[in-house]
Amino acid sequence: MTIGVFDSGIGGLTVLAEALKRLPTQNYLYMADTLHVPYGTKSKDDVRAYILESIEAMVREGLDALVVACNTATSIAITELRERYSFPIVGMEPAVKPTVEMNRLTGRRVLVFATPLTLMQSKYYALVSRVDEERIVDSLPLPELVSYCEKLEFDREIMGNYFRDKLAGYNLQDYGIVVLGCTHYPFYKNLLREMLPPHIQIVDGNAGTVKRLAALLSRYGMMDGSGIGNVRFMCSGNSPAYMDKMQRALGIYQNSDIEAQSAK
Structure with a gap:
């Protein structure tokens, strides 16, 4: 089973890191729309088109559930995405x-x-x-x-x-x-x-988002626990350099989170 995590760039890695902590026996496909990041300064119509195109590319790779790990993308496209696809979809909103x-x-x-x-x-x-x-x-x-x-x-x-x-x-x-x-x-x-x-x-809102994801997976009988926390990366520009940056950024965030926890 594969859980998709989508964002305009590396921001959704903060949600992915939370999912890897709370749901470590799932596999993940992370997609960054690198051709169009940042979304927050662009028009609503343009961003909507970018989102739909990116999610469709993820679906072609095979998805069982999706986290729209972007507040802007959720506010613009979550309703249409749920109308298009039958798998569980979790969005985000400011807490x-x-x-x-x-x-x-x-x-x-x-x-x-x-x-x-x-x-x-x-x-x-x-x-x-x-x-x-x-x-x-x-x-x-x-x-x-x-x-x-x-x-x-x-x-x-x-x-x-x-x-x-x-x-x-x-x-x-x-x-x-x-x-x-x-x-x-x-x-x-x-x-x-x-x-x-x-x-x-x-x-x-990251912890709350992953809790909602876990609840949805349980409701649909999808908590099979057969994954190993494997993460595949995609980006709309197909840039090897950005793929490398995503992996580095995930490590930076996970290490900073560990440091923050140990400092408490």
Whole structure:
């Protein structure tokens, strides 16, 4: 059995890493739409076409389930993908609902980091409108961050200056939670932990997404456990250099996650 994981670039590797931890006896096919990354600064119609083309290429390789490991792609195409394909499909959305519930009694606000395109979608607006009755959610577009991540730019000084500039207009004492609303952003979680005041929690949707995947696989009787955690990589540009970068990026993220866990 093969579980597909799709993203515009390397961001979905943060979801894949979570799946490898929680579902290690499955096999995975990871697809990056390298010809068109980043999605967050492009038009909705163009991105929709890119997504459908990429998923179709994955289906030709053989899929039993799919994780759309991209908030922007989920908001634009998840409904159409579920209409097209009969296998289980899990999407992502910024973890606004649980963080609003967590913060409701603290008197502090929630700050959502996301791509401009995600923040412009009606799906995101509807989500916030539905759960944010007390109007404690603020949204911060970070249009450059995906491109930094795609370049494997993790220099602490460069990225620290970037985040300080973006957060300059915010009183961080007002906030209790920062939501990482793009799967690229957890690559910077450790740096953000060091920069943000200690009372701020940093939340992403990866663990919840993989839990939903596991529940769906169980419901459909697909938790056969016959895989070995094998990962195959694809990219729309068929670039050997990008294939190598995906493997390196997965290792970087997994090592940083191990370091963060051991530091607790």
